[in-house]
Amino acid sequence: MSNLLSVIVPVYNNASYLRHTLASILHQSYADIELLLVDDGSTDESLSICEEAAKKDSRITIIKKENGGVSSARNCGLDRAHGEYIAFVDGDDCLDVEMYKEMLSVMKKEKADIVNCRVIKEGSFSPIPYTTCDILVSENPRDCLSKKGHFIDSSLNKVYARDLIGNTRFDENISYSEDKLFVTEILLKATRMALMDHIFYHYIQHKDSLSWKDTYEVWEGNFQVNKQIYDWIRARNDITPNIKSSVFRGYVKSIIALLRYDVKYRKGKKYKETLELYHDDLCRFMKETSLSFAKRLEYKTYISSYFLASIVHYYFKRKK
Structure with missing residues (x-):
């Protein structure tokens, strides 16, 4: 051979x-x-x-x-x-x-x-x-x-x-x-x-290199990949709970990355669409996932409202 x-x-x-x-x-x-x-x-x-x-x-x-x-x-x-x-x-x-x-x-x-x-x-x-x-x-x-x-x-x-x-x-x-x-x-x-x-x-x-580019296509691609993997994994019976949990976290973090992009570039309509579509998964993530206080606060602001996320993460930075 x-x-x-x-x-x-x-x-x-x-x-x-x-x-x-x-x-x-x-x-x-x-x-x-x-x-x-x-x-x-x-x-x-x-x-x-x-x-x-x-x-x-x-x-x-x-x-x-x-x-x-x-x-x-x-x-x-x-x-x-x-x-x-x-x-x-x-x-x-x-x-x-x-x-x-x-x-x-x-x-x-x-x-x-x-x-x-x-x-x-x-x-x-x-x-x-x-x-x-x-x-x-x-x-x-x-x-x-x-x-x-x-x-x-x-x-x-x-x-x-x-x-x-x-x-x-x-x-x-x-x-x-x-x-x-x-x-x-x-x-x-x-x-x-x-x-x-x-x-x-x-x-x-x-x-x-592509990793330096902050574009919607990059974050949308990242989300589509993590969603596809999550869909594969949750439908299988031969995957350990630990792996399923890890894949779920990656999937939800890719949603948060989309929300972050929408807030940063003032895409209010797109932000609201994404939040509405994946609200239940975001809430489940916040309920089930162990996070540091700072990280939990960061995520909570991004998934609470477009206005709050804009004020907390970008208003004061622009003022400076």
Whole structure:
């Protein structure tokens, strides 16, 4: 059976960072890789950089498509991938050299269908030498959904068995938190997961990255993802109360984030619509959830009224 690893990289105007990303993938100590570079209609020099790299390394396949977003690009890569294993990398991030060798070794040794490593956020790539690390193996991967510190929600710090992914795809209609939705769907059908307590994946932060953007589309996407996951989880009988509670909290906090956005940008009508639609879930959250006094007060002002939230959170700040 082939040990080929398909690494899928969506590329969109990453020219400033792409060469470093490609080098960190192509220089992996695990060499049995096909690198699928999906150019999502770049308007800078990204495609030229991909073509330059492909001339030097036969493991690279370039896929050109019209701009459709990161989920569309990843799905396109999945449809063209040949590997027994799958991994995703963003076009401006970097990997430590031993990442895939060690993760695949754990996958085979532990007979896992998904392996997860830790992530570091940094302004520029600073390699971390690999040392033997602790490995946690779970036969109920869905129980890891609420695990902190392992970037469970990210699709990037993982190696997947191709058979596990199957026909699962990224939702192309969501522009934020699409990773979380994809990973949750994967973990709900996974049978054995290994979590490596070592940092391999370097998430390079830039001011132009999506996480810096405060737009309605971002928070609406975040809400849609958390609502979809909540709908999945509450309908299942094989999910522990702890996980159900964690998912419910994430769902309600995404509603509060929408209310916060509406207050901040003076969207009174939208605020009232959201509050009316999800009033019962918000009240249940406030009744059942343990919160600090300050956090409870903050949430209470946002879900009490548009006027109160505006006065408490923004009137005095504008006065200053």
